[in-house]
Amino acid sequence: MSPPTPDPSTAAGNVYDALLEHHDVVGDDSQWAFGTDFEDPLAGVDTTVPDAVDATDLATYCLMLGDDALVMSQRLSEWCSNAPDLEEDIALANVALDLLGQARLLLARAAAADPTVVPALPEGSPVPAEDALAFFRDAEQFRNVRLAEVPNGDFAHTVVRLLLFSTIRLAVFARLVESRDPVLAAIAAKGVKELTYHRDFAGRWFLILARGTEESRHRLLGGLDWLWPLYAEPLSTHPTEARAAAAGVGVDPAEVADEVDAVLEHLLAVSGVDRPGTAPLAGVQGRTGRSGLHTEALSRMLAEMQVVARAHPMGRW
Template sequence: MTQDEAFLQFLLRMGDNTLILGHRVSEWCGHAPVLEEDIALANTALDLIGQTQMWLGLAGEVDGGQSADDLAFLRDAWDFRNVLMVEVPNEDFGRTMMRQFLFDAWHSIMLGRLIKSSDERVAAIAAKASKEVAYHLERSSDTVVGLGDGTAESHDRMQAALDYLWPYVGEMFASDEIDAEMAKAGIAPNPADLRAEFDALVQRVLADATLTIPESEFAHKGGRNGKMHTEHLGHLLTQMQWLQRAYPGASW
């Protein structure tokens, strides 16, 4: 694999993560438990979609002039490179916020390293996105602590959410030849090198939330290389892509 090919895959991974999670979070619009959460989740989704435009926009340039919209709306499920965790349905508010926290923890650390990327374009995107993600992490951490250390029911729901999502965490730190090529070029860190910092951050917050991290080290995988996605991604893409598929080339 050439460096250019690896770079494209890296950009798709970053952009697809924020695209799919942004869509998932946007599903709460008009349905959140209280108005403040409805607005906050909508803003989080908008931030993630904005980051997607930057990552996929750059990917399109690298791939020969495609637009971010082309990559978002005209690819099939097996062409997506997001981690599996962002695909899973929202379920209840607790699972949504636990997923957001786990992703934010990884995302904030990754962007912190990418600010120092040897590629100026990547560094610029990371610098802008990191400011938004710092807020995302602060909010999701506070919510996890508030619910985890809240009532008996909120505690139980957050523990159930953590138990369900933890097997998806490991994929964020899986490394392959694409990651090795990016690390060699100084463009991005090796994901495995982020795990210790992630664990320290997560353990601190979850301890305050009185939640117990599962002991299992099993990790779902397959999303980052497109070899395997959950059954949920296809349904999500059906909703997200139907207008462009029904009316090719349509624009506002």
């Protein structure tokens, strides 16, 4: 016997009613397509800036780490349904989600430390601070390193980029767990576990591609040569990073350079790959990604990533 067909004229039977509800938010005119709400990622957390720490420096430092994660996450998400097989498709999507989670927390921390970093939106906009930072800043306001923003290239290029990025970030986060800022310390503690997997995933594929077929090795070496000039920038110290480290809330990336080099040298050796000799990509008058100097690729990526949010600044996401 077939189950009774619900009467679409009743509230219980109309499957579209839930999509049209306003979720009991008084005066909420947002469209259902934009979702309902997200709780504050730092709700209940003491976000007081530690003593003797400059709030602007702390916020800018969080933007640097947050933008690295956000931009890298967006690039990795472009592999969804395009990876070589289903397992790697899911793996790259999970890495992207891990980094997106880190980005959300770090951008929220930046906004809590110094609300002036948040872009101005129309009065009454329900967009939370971390989303405003993600979707309503222009390219020159982003503080990510250029390694995170360049196009993916093929799978081998992505493996190389993820290896360099995660090895550096893991070394930084492993030290950041001792930050005087308890919020940053907690974010780092969670991130270390995620980044360990990211680095191991990339390292395993680096070895497979290097010792696989002639074609896989050729593509890997091409990716290494292409991305190596961007390797030095994340290990170079920006003045904000130096001040954050001196205040005990951040990490000077130059201090982890030897550790990162040792990890990469070991992997290169077991993979039978020589260290590239290409020179680092120079900045312009001392400015790099940390100072808002980016490649054209970032502007194009942001145009796609931000278009819907900018078209609907009053939307509830």
